[in-house]
Amino acid sequence: MSVIAFLETENGSFKKNASEVASYAHAVAQKMGGTAVGIAFNATNAPEMGTYGIEKIVNVSDNGLESFNAQGYAHVIAEAVKKEESSIVVVGSSADAKYLAPLLAAKLQAGYAPNVVAVPDDVSDFTVKRTAFSNKGFAFTKISTQTKVVGVSSNAFGAHENQVDCQEEAFSPSIDTMGVSSVEIDKVTGKVSIADADIVVSGGRGLKGPENWGMVEELAEVLGAATACSKPVSDMGWRPHSEHVGQTGKPVASNLYIAIGISGAIQHLAGVSASKTKVVINNDPEAPFFKAADYGIVGDAFEVVPKLIEKLREFKAQNS
Amino acid sequence: MKILVCISNVPDTTSKINFTEGDTQFDTNGVQFVINPNDEFGLTRAMWFKEKQGASVHVATVGDASTEPTIRKALAIGADEAIRINAQPTDGYFVAQQLADVVKNGGYDLIIAGRESIDYNGGMVPGMMAEMLDMNFVNNCISLDIEGSNASAVREIDGGKEKVSTALPLVIGGQKGLVQESDLRIPNMRGIMMARKKQLNIVEPIEAIAATSTVKFEKPAPKGSVKLVDSAEELVQLLHNEAKAI
Ligand SMILES: Cc1cc2nc3c(=O)[nH]c(=O)nc-3n(C[C@H](O)[C@H](O)[C@H](O)COP(=O)(O)OP(=O)(O)OC[C@H]3O[C@@H](n4cnc5c(N)ncnc54)[C@H](O)[C@@H]3O)c2cc1C
Ligand SMILES: Nc1ncnc2c1ncn2[C@@H]1O[C@H](COP(=O)(O)O)[C@@H](O)[C@H]1O
Numbered sequence: 001m002s003v004i005a006f007l008e009t010e011n012g013s014f015k016k017n018a019s020e021v022a023s024y025a026h027a028v029a030q031k032m033g034g035t036a037v038g039i040a041f042n043a044t045n046a047p048e049m050g051t052y053g054i055e056k057i058v059n060v061s062d063n064g065l066e067s068f069n070a071q072g073y074a075h076v077i078a079e080a081v082k083k084e085e086s087s088i089v090v091v092g093s094s095a096d097a098k099y100l101a102p103l104l105a106a107k108l109q110a111g112y113a114p115n116v117v118a119v120p121d122d123v124s125d126f127t128v129k130r131t132a133f134s135n136k137g138f139a140f141t142k143i144s145t146q147t148k149v150v151g152v153s154s155n156a157f158g159a160h161e162n163q164v165d166c167q168e169e170a171f172s173p174s175i176d177t178m179g180v181s182s183v184e185i186d187k188v189t190g191k192v193s194i195a196d197a198d199i200v201v202s203g204g205r206g207l208k209g210p211e212n213w214g215m216v217e218e219l220a221e222v223l224g225a226a227t228a229c230s231k232p233v234s235d236m237g238w239r240p241h242s243e244h245v246g247q248t249g250k251p252v253a254s255n256l257y258i259a260i261g262i263s264g265a266i267q268h269l270a271g272v273s274a275s276k277t278k279v280v281i282n283n284d285p286e287a288p289f290f291k292a293a294d295y296g297i298v299g300d301a302f303e304v305v306p307k308l309i310e311k312l313r314e315f316k317a318q319n320s
Numbered sequence: 321m322k323i324l325v326c327i328s329n330v331p332d333t334t335s336k337i338n339f340t341e342g343d344t345q346f347d348t349n350g351v352q353f354v355i356n357p358n359d360e361f362g363l364t365r366a367m368w369f370k371e372k373q374g375a376s377v378h379v380a381t382v383g384d385a386s387t388e389p390t391i392r393k394a395l396a397i398g399a400d401e402a403i404r405i406n407a408q409p410t411d412g413y414f415v416a417q418q419l420a421d422v423v424k425n426g427g428y429d430l431i432i433a434g435r436e437s438i439d440y441n442g443g444m445v446p447g448m449m450a451e452m453l454d455m456n457f458v459n460n461c462i463s464l465d466i467e468g469s470n471a472s473a474v475r476e477i478d479g480g481k482e483k484v485s486t487a488l489p490l491v492i493g494g495q496k497g498l499v500q501e502s503d504l505r506i507p508n509m510r511g512i513m514m515a516r517k518k519q520l521n522i523v524e525p526i527e528a529i530a531a532t533s534t535v536k537f538e539k540p541a542p543k544g545s546v547k548l549v550d551s552a553e554e555l556v557q558l559l560h561n562e563a564k565a566i
Contacts, residue, residue: 070447070457070459071456071457074451094478095459095460095475095476095477095478096477096478098443098459098460099447099457099459099460099475100447101443101444101447102412102416102443102444102445102446102447102448102451103447103448103450103451103457105413105444105447105448105531106413106416106447106448106451106452107451109531110531111411111413111531111532112412112413112442112444112448112531112532113532114441114442114443114444115441127535129538131441132439132440132441132534132537133331133337133346133438133439133440133441134438134441135540136337136539136540137337137339137537137538137539137540138537138538138539138540139440139534139536139537139538140534140535140536140537140538141532141533141534141535142532142533142534142535143531143532144530144531144532144533145531179456179457179486180456180457180458180484180485180486181484181485181486182482182483182484183472183482183483183484183485184482184483185477185480185481185482185483186480186481186482186483187477187479187480188479188480191479192479193478193479193480194478194479195478195479196478196479199565199566223566235501241462241496241497242476242480242481244496247333247357247438248333248357248358248438248495248496249496255565256559256563256565256566266333266334267333267334270333273540276563276565277559277563277565279555279559280546290546290548291543291546292543293546294544294546294547294563295546295547295548295549295555295558295559295563296546296547296548296549297548297549297550297551297552297555298548304552307551307552308552308555308556310552311552311553311555311556312556312566315556315560315566319560
């Protein structure tokens with residue numbers, strides 16, 4: 001019996017969420033008395049996932065899947081599931097993972113639970129805890145099909161080291177149809193994406209205008225963070241739509257979320273409350289966001305943020 | 321072109337989320353139900369295809385009679401016909417099977433669904449449907465154009481976007497970006513009057529299984545109160561020593 005983990009790569013290297021997906025698969029495999037197997041596409045250093053308890057990696061290369069294709073990937077993963085006789089498939093919460101998971105689940109006639117934050121207490125019953133209602137609640141969802149697909153949330157179960165020897169095996173099943181072809185990928189280079197970021201710095205309407213985003217970018221740069229914004233900020237065109245976070249924008253589940261000049265409307269909070277530590281900088285002590293924050297500074301962003309940048313620079317200089 | 325827009329009936333974004341019956345049911349008391357925002361973007365795009373390219377637009381929902389006001393709203397916005405599959409939407413797998421059956425019988429070319437329902441955040445119905453129907457699928461779709469049977473779409477990816485080309489029959493998981501926020505329509509009196517005359521077909525569900533079931537709900541633990549700090553220096557120290565976030 002094995003648990004198979006879809007471990008995402010970018011340019012051959014494992015993405016940050018791969019270690020969390022691997023750790024989750026390992027934890028479930030332990031509970032079932034089975035092994036954790038990984039499946040990766042074009043990984044250049046596949047065995048390094050042994051750090052997180054993966055005993056074998058099925059590494060797919062050479063079959064026209066140099067870049068992501070949901071149908072192609074789902075087909076290959078389904079083949080690997082059959083080959084490895086896996087009953088549980090674990091995937092992450094990236095845009096790609098969420099794209100292929102339902103295709104894969106339907107192919108395997110498997111139930112799928114997304115946004116899962118913990119391993120099931122009892123693997124024979126397989127009830128998982130997951131976020132629902134845009135983080136306003138949790139649902140305990142039982143997957144009752146024989147094969148199960150679990151999508152794990154970022155920054156929830158976490159990465160846990162469990163060093164084992166990891167074998168690599170090449171795998172290249174043929175693919176008949178890909179359905180959708182990539183024409184062009186437009187990615188901001190040299191900047192961490194909201195999905196992959198450990199820290200997200202976000203600005204709201206309190207920043208008055210797009211010309212004031214210099215300090216937000218600078219703060220993000222000091223922290224190695226991604227930049228984000230509230231909905232009205234993207235609606236007014238101050239920032240690109242891709243930075244809009246919240247219930248109708250991108251979800252954020254970072255380690256640290258810093259909100260500057262954002263009031264904390266329910267739709268905004270719903271999308272960002274999965275972040276571990278939340279910091280709010282707002283000049284209105286009554287701003288609702290303070291109720292949902294861990295740390296707050298009541299003050300004018302135009303004074304607080306430059307100071308924060310200065311203090312962080314000093315801190316980084318001392319601690320590096 | 322025949323378009324089916326799949327509409328999920330969800331609590332308004334401002335709803336307070338509570339549970340009843342020993343935390344096994346979502347408490348609908350005082351909750352206003354609306355068209356799932358992701359589906360509203362999709363429906364609005366469908367209206368564009370109707371007006372500019374002569375497409376016919378049907379909407380479908382899997383739900384009991386209580387979902388009818390939401391469907392009527394979709395008709396008032398401009399959909400031509402509506403279908404309600406008379407069943408509780410127990411899980412995504414079950415819903416996908418019901419909708420796939422409607423698609424098969426209705427001969428649709430384009431299925432517009434949303435990236436996810438904002439209630440259970442499943443994000444699975446469109447993908448499952450595409451697989452069951454052997455149709456092409458684009459998720460997180462933020463732009464869609466159709467010419468003949470060719471489709472050109474943009475999907476949001478982590479850190480950017482990807483332009484893709486594909487063909488009908490096609491399922492999309494749409495979201496904000498598919499149309500401008502300002503294109504969203506509030507039904508007017510005429511639309512509401514016309515909607516009353518449009519067909520709302522009620523069909524019984526096909527036999528299908530649910531693959532998952534929610535056995536219990538839980539509210540997030542109440543948040544401890546915020547620690548207000550006076551200086552940036554203190555904040556940096558707390559983030560380092562206490563939160564271990566930097
Ligand atoms: C269906 C629906 C979906 C929605 N989805 C989302 C979503 O996904 N994401 C989202 O963000 N919103 C969403 N919204 C919008 C949401 O309701 C709020 O309108 C929005 O989040 C407010 O953005 P804001 O906090 O930037 O602006 P405001 O509410 O205007 O807040 C600005 C804040 O800045 C503070 N401020 C002003 N000047 C300063 C200063 N000098 N220094 C420090 N602070 C200052 C003010 O005190 C205020 O608290 C949605 C709304 C609807 C109806
Ligand atoms: N009960 C339903 N009836 C019709 N369409 C639905 C239903 N549930 C989900 N959908 C469609 O599937 C999309 C994704 O929903 P979900 O998989 O539930 O997150 C929604 O945006 C709808 O387009």
